[in-house]
Amino acid sequence: MLLAPGSDIVTREKMINTRWVWAELHKPPLTKSFYFGADGMIKVWSQDNEKTWGIDQGIVRIYNNAGAVMWTFEIMLLVDNRLTLISKSPRHSPWDTYYCLTEYNAEASAPVADTEFLPEDGGNETSGIEAVRLVIWDLDDTFWHGTISEGEVRPVAEHIALVKELTYRGIINSICSKNEFNVAKAKLIELGVWDYFVFPEIAWQPKGAMVKNIIRNAQLRPATVLFIDDNETNLNEAKFYLPKLQVEDPTFIGKMLNDERFSGKPDPKATRLARYKVLETKLAEKTAAAGDNTKFLRDSQIRISFHTDVLAQFPRVHELVNRTNQLNFTKNRWPEDIDAARDVFLQEEQQFGGHSGYIKVADRYGKYGICGFYSIQQQNSNHFLFSCRTMNMGIEQYVWARLGRPFVQISGDVISDLDVPVDWVSVVDDADQDIAVTADDFRRRLKVCIRGACDMSMLSNFLRVQVDTLEELTFAYQGWEICSLPRIVVLHEDLQRLENIEAVAKLPGLPPGRFESDLNVGASDVYILSFSQETFQGYYRYKPTGMVVPMGHFSLGHWLKAKLDYTKLGYDEIISHGVQNVSHEQWEFLRSSFEFVGGFDPARFTQDLERLFAQLVRMRKHVIIVGLNEIAGKDTSTLGVFRSINKIVKPQAMAAGFDYIDLAEFVRGEEDLTPDAGGAHFSRETYYNLSQMILGLIKQRELISNAA
Numbered sequence: 001m002l003l004a005p006g007s008d009i010v011t012r013e014k015m016i017n018t019r020w021v022w023a024e025l026h027k028p029p030l031t032k033s034f035y036f037g038a039d040g041m042i043k044v045w046s047q048d049n050e051k052t053w054g055i056d057q058g059i060v061r062i063y064n065n066a067g068a069v070m071w072t073f074e075i076m077l078l079v080d081n082r083l084t085l086i087s088k089s090p091r092h093s094p095w096d097t098y099y100c101l102t103e104y105n106a107e108a109s110a111p112v113a114d115t116e117f118l119p120e121d122g123g124n125e126t127s128g129i130e131a132v133r134l135v136i137w138d139l140d141d142t143f144w145h146g147t148i149s150e151g152e153v154r155p156v157a158e159h160i161a162l163v164k165e166l167t168y169r170g171i172i173n174s175i176c177s178k179n180e181f182n183v184a185k186a187k188l189i190e191l192g193v194w195d196y197f198v199f200p201e202i203a204w205q206p207k208g209a210m211v212k213n214i215i216r217n218a219q220l221r222p223a224t225v226l227f228i229d230d231n232e233t234n235l236n237e238a239k240f241y242l243p244k245l246q247v248e249d250p251t252f253i254g255k256m257l258n259d260e261r262f263s264g265k266p267d268p269k270a271t272r273l274a275r276y277k278v279l280e281t282k283l284a285e286k287t288a289a290a291g292d293n294t295k296f297l298r299d300s301q302i303r304i305s306f307h308t309d310v311l312a313q314f315p316r317v318h319e320l321v322n323r324t325n326q327l328n329f330t331k332n333r334w335p336e337d338i339d340a341a342r343d344v345f346l347q348e349e350q351q352f353g354g355h356s357g358y359i360k361v362a363d364r365y366g367k368y369g370i371c372g373f374y375s376i377q378q379q380n381s382n383h384f385l386f387s388c389r390t391m392n393m394g395i396e397q398y399v400w401a402r403l404g405r406p407f408v409q410i411s412g413d414v415i416s417d418l419d420v421p422v423d424w425v426s427v428v429d430d431a432d433q434d435i436a437v438t439a440d441d442f443r444r445r446l447k448v449c450i451r452g453a454c455d456m457s458m459l460s461n462f463l464r465v466q467v468d469t470l471e472e473l474t475f476a477y478q479g480w481e482i483c484s485l486p487r488i489v490v491l492h493e494d495l496q497r498l499e500n501i502e503a504v505a506k507l508p509g510l511p512p513g514r515f516e517s518d519l520n521v522g523a524s525d526v527y528i529l530s531f532s533q534e535t536f537q538g539y540y541r542y543k544p545t546g547m548v549v550p551m552g553h554f555s556l557g558h559w560l561k562a563k564l565d566y567t568k569l570g571y572d573e574i575i576s577h578g579v580q581n582v583s584h585e586q587w588e589f590l591r592s593s594f595e596f597v598g599g600f601d602p603a604r605f606t607q608d609l610e611r612l613f614a615q616l617v618r619m620r621k622h623v624i625i626v627g628l629n630e631i632a633g634k635d636t637s638t639l640g641v642f643r644s645i646n647k648i649v650k651p652q653a654m655a656a657g658f659d660y661i662d663l664a665e666f667v668r669g670e671e672d673l674t675p676d677a678g679g680a681h682f683s684r685e686t687y688y689n690l691s692q693m694i695l696g697l698i699k700q701r702e703l704i705s706n707a708a
Helices: 012-016 156-170 181-190 207-220 234-243 250-258 269-287 293-299 310-323 339-348 395-402 455-465 487-494 498-505 571-576 584-593 602-618 635-655 683-708
Strands: 020-024 030-035 052-056 059-063 069-073 077-080 081-089 097-101 134-137 171-179 225-228 246-248 302-307 354-363 366-377 378-387 425-427 445-450 468-473 476-477 480-481 528-529 540-544 547-552 594-598 622-626 657-662
Touching: 012 030, 012 052, 030 425, 030 487, 052 077, 052 635, 097 468, 134 207, 156 584, 156 635, 171 181, 171 207, 171 269, 207 622, 225 250, 234 246, 234 498, 234 602, 246 250, 269 293, 269 366, 302 395, 310 354, 310 366, 310 378, 339 354, 339 366, 354 455, 354 571, 445 455, 455 468, 455 528, 455 683, 468 657, 476 683, 480 487, 528 540, 528 683, 571 657, 602 635, 622 635
Parallel strands: 134 171, 134 225, 225 246, 302 425, 445 468, 445 528, 528 622, 622 657
Antiparallel strands: 020 030, 020 097, 052 059, 059 069, 069 081, 077 081, 081 097, 302 354, 354 366, 366 378, 476 480, 540 547, 540 594
């Protein structure tokens, strides 16, 4: 059904509370997770052309980083109760096409893999006959001579030895046999070979269905499985169910070890078999849980750990990047040569704002080792992948949420929907360590509020994987810079007055909730604060009440904003400078009702800081102040301002009993900075070391609090 433009179905509440698919019309989706934030920002999609949004009389508009309108959604369809909004590409753009937003409802739980049609770890997507990872044995007249239900059978010693040899090559064995389960099991135990099989299907049932069940439980593809049976009907039946399944009769058994499909990889300790035994145990307990998968997962005590020493584990990470398929969302590969791959990885890591790490996984059934890897640049995932060992555990969903839901450009088929809530995973220091995981580890995690400029966003990358973070960082809203300043506490008090609320509502460039902060609520346990952004804004006083608000626009100069008096600029002048989405009435209201009171003012900053620190002391919060770099860097003017801010902040922080981190402990020279060596941004290693100190301070304070 075509809706009229501006339909009352399209409301602000509808946009915020709905998950959207973003796609070119009649093309596959670019993302399954596109959100409209209450703060006016686009969530889980990182492109300069789609940064912020607004809605006016049912018409949704999306703006670029400079505040220009990029998309106007005036065509509205309602099909099967799902809303689709359609917009033509912006005028003068190189794209002559339509794009659309469509409602998308997340599944209630992680999907179960349909392994028949999807590639999995180690699979070769281009070859014909693939390497075998699982051999399924018939028993009667195949594994042994005779029929066990009719009397004694004659074991074949070579077949028993073959099962063991396959195991030590990393190839798993299973059974599909029409027999009495307990009778066949007893015989295999007597032969000393029962423990070498996983997921045995021994029952008076059709073999096609039993073979399919084995493969599904093992989380493999039929193309990587061989079924051996002396009955051609059974082989054909299995092929009917699974056309890509490899099949052979018993005459092939003696040739198996010389066939290149069975080369495998040396596994003298049978670690691969051990992993499948864990999977088998989990399946049995899940079945016992009467199909309640969520209850089973909660009882599994799943724990993960995040690690950033990627180079130290590069061979395993390299294997994951180039071999995983089922849970490899981006499928960006590295060169097969490990040294060349390492060079590519190092190139990917050079950009400021990038971070990467690998994931270890364990639960009460066993340890799975390194099972995942991510590499993210400016909230875009270059790599996001997991081993099939973690399938249906909720690991990829939990990690994605923990990383701040970065944009993932999905390539090819994957079997998982990232946007499914997971609350049964616990983060530990090292999942390989034997530790007791209690119910409290899953119920409440420490909440940490991080406030500051873009340098704190790099720090957040390392912190959010250990603690729950609330990030109040500087961002651009339609060309206006929204900074996390200490003035927020004063403005919270000023905005209790109706006349101030009305004045702010008339100003340009202020998204909904511009002056809201967790600092005014106190919901976090720890507050990590940095004050470098204090130099970014100019301040304007509302003449009728004396309220002072910060404002700054990228198009009107970056470092000059604090010195530039906007009230002296006419409307035509700001438009010529590239300011967009500001009405003549808004600009004239700013010019007539506000007066410019300058940029960074040590006296005003000191007073704002006193108010902020006093509030945090009253709330009895753990506060960590990150000082500013005033030693290393080529931008001497910025270092001078940072030095002035440190002189104000440090004494007040110490007097309030807060933890204060002196950056001189971490930044000693230009080698600790980003390549531009300006002085405001640091190397990845510097941010990592700083994050470890902060985590240490948090844990130390926790121990003291718990002891008290």
